[in-house]
Amino acid sequence: MPKITFQLPPQMAPSGLKLGLCLALLGANNNISQQPAWAKPARNAAVQADLIITNAKIYTSAQPPWQSALAIHNGQIAQVGSNEEALKLAGPATKIFDAKAKLIMAGFHDSHVHLAEGGAELLQCRLNSAKSRDDVLALLQKWKSENPSGRWILAAGLPLPAIAREPLDCHILDQVSAERPILVYAEDGHSAWLNSKALQLAKVTSKTKTTCGGIIELDSTGEPSGCLREGALALAQKVLPVLSLKDRSAALAKAINLANSFGITSAQEAHANNEVITAYYDLAKHNRLNLKVVAALHTGTMTPVAYKQIEAAAEKYSKYSRLSAHSAKIFADGVIESHTAALLEPYSDQAKNNNKKQSLNFSPDELKVMVKELAKRGFQIHIHAIGDGAVRAALDALEAAPDGGDLRHQIAHLQLVAPADLKRFAALNVTANCQAAWAYQDPYIKDLTAPLLGRERMARVYPFNSLKQAGARLAAGSDWTVSTLNPLEAMQTAVTRQAPKQNNVGTTEPPLNAAEALELSDIAQAYTTGGAYVNHSEKQTGSLEVGKCADLVMLDKNIFELPKSEIASAKVLLTLIDGKTVYKDSNLSF
Ligand SMILES: [Zn+2]
Structure with a gap:
């Protein structure tokens, strides 16, 4: 289950996202105090309890x-x-x-979550239950008939196994509507499918070039198939409707209510662009933020101006109690099932003469410069790294960065980690931010990932116990809406390496790499003290x-x-x- 949300859902896409992922939309300040506002010294115990x-x-x-x-x-x-x-x-x-x-x-501390975009997704057509392409089309039809007035048909949560045998394309989506533009996000957020109308509005043709990397898939006739991947998603996002601040704040508040219902009291928002951080700020300003949040601000291709912007944003958005914006998010790679994760060795399914293995979003040298510059400005770095190549590049960059200020950098996802790199987490004081809910044998793992990694590497995926044994500090996060927001489901999977629920034929698959199961106390600590540590709030939260x-x-x-x-x-x-x-x-x- 390699799942990473990384594009904002349509409504949350920054207005003017012409620059998409390429732009640093946010910034921070020079003299950053890493302590969130709520992390103030404790008062003396009272004599009369409430x-x-x-x-x-x-x-x-x-x-x-x-x-x-x-x-x-x-x-x-x-x-x-x-x-x-x-x-x-x-x-x-x-x-x-x-x-x-x-x-x-x-x-519970959810140390990697997308509550603002998740809240917005709650307003869209949800496809997570789809098992086949027919299911996808039926869900879209149903949503369309229930929502006749809007223009766009926006959908999120498409499970890739549902379309593994019968791929989606613009012509198939045109069957749902040829008049209304349709955009369907994959569950992992790294790909989207558009119908012909949406392609037309986004001006995507066979001649379109992406300025931010990514892939515009072409069909056998050389025309866009409707599928955009990674940085190419920005082409569609720039024409999507944008929610008002009021609506974004309301959607975020709804998502936070849901988080509270699962016992979540603190979080790290894992990718806060301008639309996301302003929604948090709005709730904080009006004393309506029922969560203690550190936001990892969006970074893209960083320029001197972008560094100034991110510094200014960190200062601006850290004013109120319960909200701090002193973390910076870097996407080092993509996802394995789309061949966009960076691996040290070639993908197993590709011919030897076409064995792409390196798909870092930035070169190792660029990554080093970004990490160094952000750390110099007092940012904690929160890096998305799925493949062992990305994990190594992230560790190399963090090793070269200054950390005199106890910045507590972290690497999230960690689907594949080279054995030689396991000990580097403890040595470099880098927290392993685990998405425990992904570590079981689902169709993502069995059908989409296993053929791409081969047996030897599959025996090492999600090496959470190996990281623990190698001395790494663990934090834990859901990556919701990519996977469940319920920490108890993730904890169960962490200790069993099995699905938290039986499948639809009433059975459970064998554990995925059983030796990588954690003890319950380990994953409970990751969800409490580990999360408090990465949010610099261990003196105030994380334990009773x-x-x-x-x-x-x-x-x-x-x-x-x-x-x-x-x-x-x-x-x-x-x-x-x-x-x-x-x-x-x-x-x-x-
Ligand atoms: Zn994420």
Whole structure:
């Protein structure tokens, strides 16, 4: 399941995206403090709690790991310990809640997520359930008839296995509508299909050249087939409708509500261009941001002006509590199933005389310069790297960059890592940002990836335990909407290397590289303390300790006592941020 969202969905595409991925749309500042605004020194414990939770199974993510009660005052944890210890802080106004042995743990940190674009996608035709090309067409038809008034038909979440045998092209999409333009995004966000009307509006012809790299696929007659990949997507994005700030903020707020319902209290927004960061900023400004967010700002081909812009943006968008923009996102490569990931050795399915292996979006030297310049300006670098070639280039670039300021760089996805590079994560203090929900045998892995990597490399995909054993610090993220936003599903897959749910014939595939399974405590730490570390907020979040923020989640089952294959059956009952309820199950009396 190599899934990476990297293009913005249509509505979130920056206006004037003529420059598309090629442009640095955002910027930052010189004297960047890496500490987010919420990471201020803890106050002294209060004498009278606002809330005391008793009789709980509290997993603290600290030492000692298990406690039974906690007290909250002014949004902070004033006591964690026994019932007696916590109840010492009770006063006349204190609310006391008996948790009846429910599990409470630190709120989850999703360290790689696309909530703004995901929120916008919720407004579009969703294709994630499609199993075949006919399913795709039926879903598009249904959406079209339910949404007769708009002009564009925008769809997202197309699973590539659904069209592996019967490819999509503009003529097939014309069957849905020849009059209304149609754009369909692949689930991984790295490709899109357009109908003839959309190709016409985007002015894509057999003679069109992309200025940002990428591929305009041609059919057997030499005409555009309708499929655009990677940087070529910018050609379509420039003609797509753009949502107003009000609509973008509303869509983002909806996505954050969903995240809260899964126990997520902090996140790293993994690709924040202007449209994305302004939606977060709008919510923060109006005190409506129910999430602690570090945004990884968009970078493209960097020029002196672009560096100035990204610096200015980091300063501008880090003013309010709960939002910091001191991370910068670099896409080092694409995805394996599209042959756009950078591999050290050739793809297995290509003839020897045409064995493309290197598909870095930037040359290793360009990458080094970008990383160095961004690090010099105080940015944490968040690098998308799927193939072992991209991972190596990313590590080489980070090794050459200054990190005197404890910038805490991270590399996300890590589908294939050369064994020789595993130890470099710890040596260079680079966090391995794992998308654990991808590590099971689904059609992406079996049908699309295995033939391209061959047996030896397939036995090493998603080497999360090898990274752990080699001393790497782990963080974890969903990459939603590429994969589930529910951390408990990802945790189950991390420990089982199997799908969190049975397939439609009621079975589960064997584990994918079982030796790479993590312990539950490892992936739980990645979702709590690991995420707090990459967001520079470990003094305030990530564990339940006195003086830290009361960011926590209560589950209906104790995942540490469940069989591994049932972890995802646990449900979130309550999510608190700074002691305030941001999600509550309707059946919970709290
Ligand atoms: Zn992503």
